[in-house]
Amino acid sequence: MSQYWTDLVHRLDPYVPGEQPQDQQYIKLNTNESPYPPSPNVSEVLRAYSIEDLRLYPDPESVVLRKTLAQHHGLVASQVFVGNGSDEVLAHGFMAFFKRQKPLLYPDISYSFYPVYCQLYDIEFEKIPLDDNFQINCADYNRTNGGIILPNPNAPTGIALPLNAIRSLLEQSDSVVIIDEAYVDFGAESADSLIDEYDNLLVTRTFSKSRSLAGLRLGYALGHADLIEALNRVKNSFNSYPIDRLASAAAVASVKDEDYFQQCNEKIIASRTTLSQSLAALNFRVYPSSSNFVFAEHATKPAVEIYEALKQAGILVRYFKSARIDNCLRITVGSTEECQQLVEQLKRILG
Amino acid sequence: MSQYWTDLVHRLDPYVPGEQPQDQQYIKLNTNESPYPPSPNVSEVLRAYSIEDLRLYPDPESVVLRKTLAQHHGLVASQVFVGNGSDEVLAHGFMAFFKRQKPLLYPDISYSFYPVYCQLYDIEFEKIPLDDNFQINCADYNRTNGGIILPNPNAPTGIALPLNAIRSLLEQSDSVVIIDEAYVDFGAESADSLIDEYDNLLVTRTFSKSRSLAGLRLGYALGHADLIEALNRVKNSFNSYPIDRLASAAAVASVKDEDYFQQCNEKIIASRTTLSQSLAALNFRVYPSSSNFVFAEHATKPAVEIYEALKQAGILVRYFKSARIDNCLRITVGSTEECQQLVEQLKRILG
Numbered sequence: 028m029s030q031y032w033t034d035l036v037h038r039l040d041p042y043v044p045g046e047q048p049q050d051q052q053y054i055k056l057n058t059n060e061s062p063y064p065p066s067p068n069v070s071e072v073l074r075a076y077s078i079e080d081l082r083l084y085p086d087p088e089s090v091v092l093r094k095t096l097a098q099h100h101g102l103v104a105s106q107v108f109v110g111n112g113s114d115e116v117l118a119h120g121f122m123a124f125f126k127r128q129k130p131l132l133y134p135d136i137s138y139s140f141y142p143v144y145c146q147l148y149d150i151e152f153e154k155i156p157l158d159d160n161f162q163i164n165c166a167d168y169n170r171t172n173g174g175i176i177l178p179n180p181n182a183p184t185g186i187a188l189p190l191n192a193i194r195s196l197l198e199q200s201d202s203v204v205i206i207d208e209a210y211v212d213f214g215a216e217s218a219d220s221l222i223d224e225y226d227n228l229l230v231t232r233t234f235s236k237s238r239s240l241a242g243l244r245l246g247y248a249l250g251h252a253d254l255i256e257a258l259n260r261v262k263n264s265f266n267s268y269p270i271d272r273l274a275s276a277a278a279v280a281s282v283k284d285e286d287y288f289q290q291c292n293e294k295i296i297a298s299r300t301t302l303s304q305s306l307a308a309l310n311f312r313v314y315p316s317s318s319n320f321v322f323a324e325h326a327t328k329p330a331v332e333i334y335e336a337l338k339q340a341g342i343l344v345r346y347f348k349s350a351r352i353d354n355c356l357r358i359t360v361g362s363t364e365e366c367q368q369l370v371e372q373l374k375r376i377l378g
Numbered sequence: 379m380s381q382y383w384t385d386l387v388h389r390l391d392p393y394v395p396g397e398q399p400q401d402q403q404y405i406k407l408n409t410n411e412s413p414y415p416p417s418p419n420v421s422e423v424l425r426a427y428s429i430e431d432l433r434l435y436p437d438p439e440s441v442v443l444r445k446t447l448a449q450h451h452g453l454v455a456s457q458v459f460v461g462n463g464s465d466e467v468l469a470h471g472f473m474a475f476f477k478r479q480k481p482l483l484y485p486d487i488s489y490s491f492y493p494v495y496c497q498l499y500d501i502e503f504e505k506i507p508l509d510d511n512f513q514i515n516c517a518d519y520n521r522t523n524g525g526i527i528l529p530n531p532n533a534p535t536g537i538a539l540p541l542n543a544i545r546s547l548l549e550q551s552d553s554v555v556i557i558d559e560a561y562v563d564f565g566a567e568s569a570d571s572l573i574d575e576y577d578n579l580l581v582t583r584t585f586s587k588s589r590s591l592a593g594l595r596l597g598y599a600l601g602h603a604d605l606i607e608a609l610n611r612v613k614n615s616f617n618s619y620p621i622d623r624l625a626s627a628a629a630v631a632s633v634k635d636e637d638y639f640q641q642c643n644e645k646i647i648a649s650r651t652t653l654s655q656s657l658a659a660l661n662f663r664v665y666p667s668s669s670n671f672v673f674a675e676h677a678t679k680p681a682v683e684i685y686e687a688l689k690q691a692g693i694l695v696r697y698f699k700s701a702r703i704d705n706c707l708r709i710t711v712g713s714t715e716e717c718q719q720l721v722e723q724l725k726r727i728l729g
Contacts, residue, residue: 029604031554031578033477041614049437064430073624078424079415081593081628084586086400111462111595114617126384147615203382227382235435242432242623244462253380263392264498266465272593273424273624277432 035147042143045345054365057343059210059320061239062362063291066284069240069277076276085272087263092270095279096247100219105252108259109278111269113209113233113246116258117176118144119265120229120248123257124203125150127173134163136352138182138207157184157351161314161322165192169199178207180215183347183357185316187215197225203254205229212237212292213299214317219249226251236319237292238281243274295319299360305370306358309377320345324355328377336376342369386498393494396696405716408694410561410671412590413713414642417635420591420628427627436623438614443621446630447598451570456603459610460629462620464560464584464597467609468527469495470616471580471599474608475554476501478524485514487703489533489558508535508702512665512673516543520550529558531566534698534708536667538566548576554605556580563588563643564650565668570600577602587670588643589632594625646670650711656721657709660728675706679728687727693720 045058064070093107100107110116121144125131133141135154145152155167161184168175175196180187197204206218208230218230229250235241248258262269281288303313303321311323325333334346334356345357360366396409415421444458451458461467472495476482484492486505496503506518512535519526526547531538548555557569559581569581580601586592599609613620632639654664654672662674676684685697685707696708711717 029577029602029608031475031605032608033474035477036474036608036611039611039615041611042618043614044435044438044618047435047437049441055434058435060435061433063433065432069432070429073429074425078421081416081420082412082414082590083406084395084398084409084411084592085595086398087395090400111620112617114619118616123384123387124382126386143615147612226380239433241435241619244436244619244622251380254382257380257383257387260387260390260392261498263394264390264494265469266463267393267395268465268592268595269462271595271622271625274622 039146040143042140046343052341054342054361054368056359056361056365056369057345059236059359060241061236061291061295061319062365063239063294065239065277066281066287068280068284068287072276072280073273076273081272085268085270085275087267089270089275092275092278095282099282100249102219102222102249106222106249106255108248108255108262109270110246110248110262112235112244113207113231114140115269116231116246116248117205117207118147119258119261120205120231121145121150122148123261124229124254125174127202129171129173129202131174131176132168132170132172133176134181136161136181136184138178139347139349141176161186163188163192165195168196172200172202174202174204175200176205176207178209179218180210180213180317182210182318183320183345183352183355184314184322185210185318185320186314187317190216190218190221193218194221197221197228200227203227203229205231207231209233209236210318213319214296222249222251226253229254234278234281237288239291240277240281243277245270245274245278295360298363298366302358302360302366302370309370309373320357320359322355322357325377330354330356333373333376337369337372340372342372390497391494393491397694399694403692405693405712405719407710407712407716407720408696410587410710411592412587412642412646412670413716414590414645416590416628417632417638419631419635419638423627423631424624427624432623436619436621436626438618440621440626443626443629446633450633451600453570453573453600457573457600457606459599459606459613460621461597461599461613463586463595464558464582465491466620467582467597467599468556468558469498470609470612471556471582472496472501473499474612475580475605476525478553480522480524480553482525482527483519483521483523484527485532487512487532487535489529490698490700492527512537514539514543516546519547523551523553525553525555526551527556527558529560530569531561531668533561533669534671534696534703535665535673536561536669536671537665538668541567541569541572544569545572548572548579551578554578554580556582558582560584560587561669564670565647573600573602577604580605585629585632588639590642591628591632594628596621596625596629646711649714649717653709653711653717653721660721660724671708671710673706673708676728681705681707684724684727688720688723691723693723
């Protein structure tokens with residue numbers, strides 16, 4: 028507290044990310060990082076990069092990266108915006124599209140950064156409850172709104188929404204709908220195919236999960252050129268050069284290695300199936316995940332106790348002390364070996 | 379223009395950075411980059427970095443980097459904030475400290491991003507005119523204010539303010555005073571020594587100029603722990619992980635190589651002296667620079683014509699079409715060879 032803070036700073040209740048112990052002695056199944064390294068292309072490009080060139084600013088427009096992403100999604104560069112992680116992209120999106128007289132709608136169980144952005148930019152919101160099976164019912168969003176945002180698949184439930192549901196949201200809203208596709212590569216349908224059809228659709232993506240580049244901070248958005256222009260106006264009023272030279276080069280190298288990308292995603296999907304079965308056998312209710320994590324609730328033992336016991340055993344998973352989900356654990360799908368160690372520890376803990 | 383933009387986006391008039399041609403065929407004396415590569419330590423650390431670890435998020439608190447910077451400035455880590463370039467640090471600072479009922483004060487000739495931040499965060503401001511020699515008169519700031527910000531040395535004039543002047547600003551203001559020290563390493567006195575004395579002082583710095591790391595996007599702020607906490611509250615409501623793993627490692631390596639840092643700065647200061655003399659001999663009025671650029675006005679030939687002619691000759695310098703300075707050029711102090719080529723071309727252009 029300080030006399031020098033603005034009123035806003037006094038009011039803020041910042042986002043708290045999952046634990047990031049820097050000593051690396053834990054098995055980290057708490058922040059949905061990939062168990063696999065980035066594409067070998069990324070190493071190659073970074074090793075060959077002329078360090079001398081770091082004395083020069085990067086391209087403020089990130090043209091090469093935006094063209095590469097556009098090609099990957101069958102779009103053009105003016106439909107692509109890049110940012111310092113998808114959190115930055117989302118923040119700019121909230122400022123660019125959601126400050127209206129009508130409330131932003133999002134699921135009551137969802138990415139817990141959304142209410143923080145609303146606080147930061149003074150945006151009204153209404154949380155729309157998921158049903159008893161943690162499913163989104165699109166008809167619930169058919170009400171006055173100044174925007175809609177939801178992750179697909181949803182986090183932390185992992186449950187995906189089919190493309191026709193997204194389509195109905197877009198058709199019933201006259202505001203911007205942001206589909207936050209941080210986890211889409213693990214089995215959900217992307218709304219990127221709807222961009223040429225709906226001028227109120229913004230799709231956000233990250234390199235932190237399926238591209239194994241959480242350490243480099245890269246996210247992007249896809250949408251109508253007018254929406255991208257709005258994001259650029261905010262970005263250029265905030266920080267001209269958010270994407271550094273190495274991150275940009277690494278991102279391009281990653282996108283160009285489609286085979287490796289698909290292989291890693293397939294391995295994670297296979298591990299998810301095995302892990303979900305093992306958890307079910309241990310008396311967990313496991314929600315149907317289309318993500319690189321599973322969301323699970325044990326029949327008898329409280330989630331917080333399992334979380335603590337796993338931490339004691341050197342395994343971090345994510346526990347949210349939030350309404351409706353405070354008896355669930357979100358567990359990242361790690362490598363085969365990490366998943367095995369988790370299951371062994373759970374067997375011990377659950378006796 | 380789009381029906382989906384917020385009113386704010388419609389109103390924004392974004393910052394325009396200096397040209398950044400990506401083909402690299404120009405001699406770039408327009409964005410104040412260093413002519414020298416980053417410290418060899420930086421290459422070494424980046425070459426040795428385990429690319430595999432990029433799959434993991436960075437430390438959201440950037441503890442190692444903050445401790446390294448704290449030690450460098452004789453402070454503690456809680457007095458240090460780091461961001462994705464000093465522009466991001468400044469943006470958070472405007473939001474954290476300046477949204478008040480009283481106007482922010484800054485010089486009429488100054489960093490042209492300041493009014494953009496004011497627009498972005500709806501902050502009232504008053505521009506305080508420099509005197510006829512482009513000097514800041516501290517007594518002019520002795521009026522009702524919700525904050526003061528100024529670069530020291532000032533940009534684009536390059537003129538420095540002595541520490542006792544900064545001290546008087548701090549004493550006469552009951553709001554936060556941000557001293558933007560992007561260029562301080564080239565000959566001005568840093569206000570970092572005043573941080574333990576004034577709890578309303580925030581000093582901002584960048585790795586883009588004197589540390590030859592514009593391509594990696596790193597900036598930081600030094601101040602009382604309460605001010606740093608305010609910046610953290612804003613940052614953690616915007617983007618949890620702004621500093622990537624490679625940028626952080628490179629920054630630490632740079633700060634640890636004090637000798638190389640001093641050598642580069644000395645070379646630039648020496649080149650600045652030579653360049654200033656050459657320009658004076660060509661009938662330029664050269665303002666006394668404590669920066670890595672010179673600000674100069676020709677006695678007879680309009681600045682815009684010189685700018686255009688230099689660009690034709692493959693040399694970029696910065697021309698601002700702004701009141702009071704639209705007959706001046708801001709010229710980055712390049713390498714000895716680049717400065718020589720500039721002077722040769724100027725001789726030709728000026729006949």
